Amino acid sequence: MGIMRNVAAVGALTALAVGGSIALGTTASAAPNVTPQGVCGSAYKTVNSAPVGSLGTVYLTYNSSNGKNCVATIRTNPGTLKYMSAYIYVPDTEEWAEDSESYTSYAGPAYVYGKGHCVSWGGSIDNVYVSVNNSNCAALKEHRVTEIR
Missing domain, CATH: 1.20.5 (Single alpha-helices involved in coiled-coils or other helix-helix interfaces)
Structure with missing residues (x-):
């Protein structure tokens, strides 16, 4: 027993x-709940964003302690692999960073030093592309473009 x-x-x-x-x-x-801070780092605060149609959002973040900007493109509905991109460019310094490939939930991070400079940034999901030029600076008005290719 x-x-x-x-x-x-x-x-x-x-x-x-x-x-x-x-x-x-x-x-x-x-699947984790993806946030811009989860992609770029907890010290990065969201300072701007742009919708990528209904597919997701491109986020511009900034870390005031190191002067760097970060961009991440995050899908609304993660799933199968889709071509995605995230890019950022500083016209004054010609510094450029990007991440592009097929992903299931997000593209990025892409980092540049942007303290005191205007930045141009954007991203894509599948065939929808968004770009924001001359953003986050007092001197110029930003210009947004969304295209479907």
Whole structure:
């Protein structure tokens, strides 16, 4: 009788452990809630954004402690691989950064030093492209363009 109780206890613990592993495995493989700060870093604050049609949003972020801007394009509905891009350009210094490839949820981060400069930035998801030129500076008015190719 003691052996049967031990076997039953081991079986119950094994079932609990396997069930716990399955539950933990499901949670760990779930898609994370992607944010601009999750892509660029927690010190980066969102300073501008532009919709990429209904497919997602391109975010411009800034870190005041290091003077860098970061751009990330984040899909509204993550899923199958789609061509995506995120880019940023500083016309005064000609510094440029981009990330483009097929992704399931976001493109980026792309970083440049932008303190005291206007920046041009944008991104794409599938065949929808958005660009924002001369943004986040007092001297010039930004110009936004969205195209479907």
